[in-house]
Amino acid sequence: MTTKLTRLAIILLLCIVTAAGCAPFAKQTAIQEGQEVNYNTNAPTEKPAENIELTLWSHYNGFEAAIAKFQALNPNVKINTKLFTYAEYVSAYLQAIADGTPPDIMMVDSGDFGHFTAIEGLENLLDAPYQAGKYAKEFSPALWDSAMGADGKSLISFPLATGPTVTYYRADILEKHGFPSEPEELAVYMEDPANWLNMARKLRGSGIYITQWDNETLLLFEKTMGTFDRKLNFIRSNQIFYKAVSIAKTVNDDGLEAHLDIWTDAGVKAIRDGNLAMMYLGTWGADQIKSWAPETEGKWRETRLPFGLYGWQNSSNFVLPSAGKNKEMAWKFIEFAVTEQSKEGLFGAVPAYLPARGNAKELAVTNPFLGGQKAYALHEKMMAKVQEFPITPLDYKAQEVWQRGIIEGIERKKDTQKIVEDARAEVEKAVQRDKEILLGNFKN
Numbered sequence: 001m002t003t004k005l006t007r008l009a010i011i012l013l014l015c016i017v018t019a020a021g022c023a024p025f026a027k028q029t030a031i032q033e034g035q036e037v038n039y040n041t042n043a044p045t046e047k048p049a050e051n052i053e054l055t056l057w058s059h060y061n062g063f064e065a066a067i068a069k070f071q072a073l074n075p076n077v078k079i080n081t082k083l084f085t086y087a088e089y090v091s092a093y094l095q096a097i098a099d100g101t102p103p104d105i106m107m108v109d110s111g112d113f114g115h116f117t118a119i120e121g122l123e124n125l126l127d128a129p130y131q132a133g134k135y136a137k138e139f140s141p142a143l144w145d146s147a148m149g150a151d152g153k154s155l156i157s158f159p160l161a162t163g164p165t166v167t168y169y170r171a172d173i174l175e176k177h178g179f180p181s182e183p184e185e186l187a188v189y190m191e192d193p194a195n196w197l198n199m200a201r202k203l204r205g206s207g208i209y210i211t212q213w214d215n216e217t218l219l220l221f222e223k224t225m226g227t228f229d230r231k232l233n234f235i236r237s238n239q240i241f242y243k244a245v246s247i248a249k250t251v252n253d254d255g256l257e258a259h260l261d262i263w264t265d266a267g268v269k270a271i272r273d274g275n276l277a278m279m280y281l282g283t284w285g286a287d288q289i290k291s292w293a294p295e296t297e298g299k300w301r302e303t304r305l306p307f308g309l310y311g312w313q314n315s316s317n318f319v320l321p322s323a324g325k326n327k328e329m330a331w332k333f334i335e336f337a338v339t340e341q342s343k344e345g346l347f348g349a350v351p352a353y354l355p356a357r358g359n360a361k362e363l364a365v366t367n368p369f370l371g372g373q374k375a376y377a378l379h380e381k382m383m384a385k386v387q388e389f390p391i392t393p394l395d396y397k398a399q400e401v402w403q404r405g406i407i408e409g410i411e412r413k414k415d416t417q418k419i420v421e422d423a424r425a426e427v428e429k430a431v432q433r434d435k436e437i438l439l440g441n442f443k444n
Contacts, residue, residue: 049076052329055103056081057096059089060316066341070333077329090115097121102321104330108157110146110315114391116157117150118438123320123327124154130320130331132158135339138354146388147317151442152230157317159352160338163283164304164382165223165311169210170277171301171371177203183303183373190306193247200256203277209258210278212267214251215407218244220280223311226389227398227427232435236402237424245406246416247307253413268292280305282313283348283379290369297369302378310385315352348376350383357383393438394431401430 056063056079067079082103084092090112096102097119108116116122125132132155136144139159147157167187175181179199180189190196200210211217221244222236229235251257258276260267270276272293281288289300305311318334320327342356348365351357363377405423414422 052077052326054079054105054326054330054333056105056107056333057084057089057093057103058082058107059084059086059109060107062347063337065344066333066337069341070336073336074329074332077333079333094119097321097323100323102323104321104324104326105334106319106321107160108317108319110162110312110317110388110391112391113146113157113317114150114393114395116319117148117391118393118441121322122149122156123322123331124149124156125158125320125331126155129328132335135353138339139352140354140388142388143315143352146315146390148390150392150438152390157319158334158338160316160318160342161346161349162315162352162383162386162388163313163350164379164386165220165280165313166283166285166302166379166382167305168279168281168285168289168300168302170274170296170299172299173203173208173274173277174199177206177208181301183301183378186301187303191308193243193307196306197247197250197254197256200251201254204256208275208277209256209260209270210276211251211257212260212262212276212279214248214257214410215403216257216280217247217251217306218406220244220305220307220309220311223305223313224309224387226391227395227402228390228392230390232392232394232439234398234424234428237420241420242416243307245410245419248406249410249413249416249419252410262292272296283350283375286367286369286375298371300370301373302370302375304378304382310382310387312386312388315388316349348379350376350379394434397434398427398431401427 054077056067058081061081061083063081067081071077071079086109093102093106093108094115098121102121123130139147143159143162144155145152147155147159149156167190169186171181174186179202180186190199196210203210218241221240225235225240227234227236258270260270260276262268262271262276262279267276271279271289272295274296279285279289286300286302290297318338320330320334324330338351338353339356342351342353343359345359345362348362357380363374363380365374365376366372367375402423405426406419409419409422
């Protein structure tokens with residue numbers, strides 16, 4: 001930050017000394033002494049727009065429509081995209097920023113955003129010439145806050161889309177075993193943990209499961225709030241997580257988990273065979289399940305999460321590297337994609353920009369795999385209650401320690417409150433030094 005301010009001070013000083021052209025957005029009209037004045041009233045020939053080439057890096061595609069329309073509106077601009085696998089994109093981005101060779105635009109998933117919130121090399125979009133603050137009221141306050149840097153003061157990303165965590169379930173299996181099969185009826189039934197546990201027990205008797213692991217229910221609660229607040233205080237030591245751990249303990253004690261991972265061959269087989277009748281995924285879940293078990297089309301439905309939870313799965317966020325060569329045009333594209341193109345729909349994702357929601361065409365779309373259910377309409381409805389939250393640089397180490405502590409506590413059959421408090425203590429110990437460094441940087 002000091003380096004940036006120093007550079008800015010030098011630039012301003014040079015502007016004052018040379019009194020020349022350091023204000024690209026200011027219209028210079030004063031006539032200098034000795035300056036020749038052209039009194040020709042004929043309009044000067046307009047200089048052709050300079051050709052500009054932008055590069056967008058992402059870990060997923062789907063920008064074709066936005067790029068084509070933006071290029072049509074700006075014929076002098078060409079946008080190239082480069083795709084990375086999800087596993088490699090974070091390290092590739094960070095290396096490029098460190099080397100001073102980033103692209104013009106980067107797309108970052110909220111789950112990985114904490115790797116970028118405390119580093120130099122990204123533009124604060126609240127500053128000129130971007131002035132993104134004018135859009136603050138057109139995003140949910142929680143999502144806007146999640147787009148901030150670790151200090152909570154600089155806006156280092158501009159969200160394109162956001163989405164809930166959804167329950168996918170086999171309606172035919174639930175109906176056969178006497179449970180609600182209509183989406184909202186099932187959601188209301190599952191609000192009471194006792195009902196969800198009763199369903200898990202009864203289905204297990206037929207070799208059918210509604211959770212992969214005992215701590216999967218804990219993960220659902222984690223989708224509702226962050227790990228740390230803006231002052232980096234740990235915020236999971238509360239009644240909400242006592243309840244979450246209590247449910248997970250019952251799942252473990254009663255053997256209600258499938259002990260399967262859906263990302264393995266065994267997990268996929270369980271889905272195909274109807275042995276796993278419920279999953280908790282992002283809004284992309286229907287397409288993923290269809291790729292695994294296309295023969296089950298029409299048997300699946302989706303609804304909100306059990307236990308009355310409204311969980312945040314993720315958001316997609318544009319970031320603007322400071323070392324980019326065409327930052328103003330790059331911002332112009334980001335601004336267009338978020339505030340204009342998203343109004344045309346985002347392939348089923350929920351637009352982050354609130355005025356882009358309520359698209360009648362999108363709300364009417366039905367999904368044959370989900371038995372003709374209007375899934376996108378449900379996603380928008382859920383997002384009205386979902387609260388996004390900041391992802392901090394401490395989250396990754398903290399999550400590893402937290403999960404290990406909870407799982408060990410459950411296996412050792414500790415008291416619920418002691419499990420949570422012991423895990424909290426281990427997390428705070430593990431991140432103490434990093435926390436001190438970050439808080440020190442916030443003060444500078």
